[in-house]
Amino acid sequence: MRGLKALNRRLVALETYAVGGLVVTVAVVVLLQVGMRYLFSYPNPWSEEVSRFCFIWMSLLGASLAVEQRAHFGFDQVTKGLAPRAKRAVEAFAWAVVLMFSLLLIATGLALMDLTMGERSSALNLPMALVYAAVPVSGVLMVIHMLAGPGPGAGDPPTEGTG
């Protein structure tokens, strides 16, 4: 368990650098696209594809960081009002759903990569599998973040939430 937490901390640090770099890349490449068009009247053939692919990776890694921070949009007004025991049970269920879907992302993402190995992008001639790899990678990260995190119902002292 302690090993998992240490691994999780390292992965979070790595993810943070990755998404930061991707945001900067997207902004710079889109700006470059404007700049090249006006300064050199040279419509840049690769900028749209690069920025879109970076954006997909940024979105999926950002989504897994949001799992780590438990920040995803959700509606907790009903569960908040439940009795503590019922609340813990529902929370455990919600936790399991997120975990299950993350596992599904890994399996189906790998299958999709396998399926698209031969496909290449139109401008950069990149294997599309490299773009789709963002899915299983973020799936693995989500699973680790879920397992290493506080877990369902933790952090709530048992006496709280009776009102």
Place this chain on the structure above:
Amino acid sequence: MGGLMLGTFGALVLAAVPIGFALATAASIAIVMADLPLVIIPQQIVAGMDSFPMLAVPLFILAGFLMDVGGISRRLVTLARALVGHLPGGLGQVVIMAEIFFSGVSGSTSADAAAIGGIMVPQLTENGYSRARSTAIVSAACGMGILIPPAIVMVVYGVIGNVSVGALFVASITPALLMAVGLMTQIGWQARREGWPAGERASFAEVRRAAIDALLPLLMIVVILGGIRFGLFTPTEAAAVAVAYALLLAGPVYRALPLRELWSKIIQTAVVSGMVLFVVGAAHLLGWVLAVMQVPQALVSSLVGMGGGQAGFMILTILVFLPLGAILEGVPAVVMLVPILLPLARELGIDPVHYGTVIVATQGISVFLPPVGVSLLVACSVGGVEPAEVARPLWPYLALMLALTVVIALVPEVVLFLPNLLGY
């Protein structure tokens, strides 16, 4: 089958499963039951994210963050105070005015609530406004501010509905000003009746100084809207230009942006965008499954059977979006419902730009709808009050905004006059 899927989704949301995961799980269960290939799941999620116009979302979020930390929100509040601080209910008016300016440089309603609320709630409470009243005014202002371009939800609507984002930006300006005037009149009237304090009238020199101080930030609105209108750049490129502009202002010009802060804003941008785009991808997947099951067609024919014409459909749209926008947040509700509703609106002869503006206006109310609206919760945490306390002073503002939204919905000219004039 479609009903089962939507029921699963609803049950998962009520069990506090995050909305993106609830959407994707419900869709995946349907895919398994219908014996469709599972690779559709990641493929459709990525397809939902894979759009160049959608890149405007993280870029506008980042520009807004940079404007806030760069000391720009404070300059805008100072200008608003110099302009309207002396009116009845002076500080309340300042909140509305400041949000008009701030929303013009920021794309996210929750970010507005945090920025404007953070500055204005302490000032309001110091001057005798209750915390609940202060938070209610900030909430109403930010609900109006969603109509001031740029707005994330307009970008998402435009991409999903294949509608010009530039036209949406321009179209929402008149409704936004209409709502701002409405709220300011209402606050003035309340102030006279209940004797709220007004500030002193600023001298001409003070107004001029405040205006000069705020000139560079306000110029950004002109750059974005003008640049898109004259075809200098696409909305996505405009968003990147906005980031560069905000960076230039906050960094070398105002010297208010430490590098560490900049980095943390960049990371925050990625996380918020990841939250939004995960929902967009998951909703795209669910939409794909619904389309395969021909649910939209069935829904459309049953809605057409109801009759009611354009006006009836507009009212129905508002009634659907009000509660769903509060529970599902602004963007997810748009991502889910627009692919189903927009084709029907088009069939009834409703202009897609008009339709989008009405949806955005409705979102402004629903994200502040007590007790669950997500932006209301942000405003309450900034204001240090419970949503239940804010509800009482907030209802009259929301009622006015709803009435004006109905007006906007029934009188398309209010929305379409400006884009038509500008040749969209």
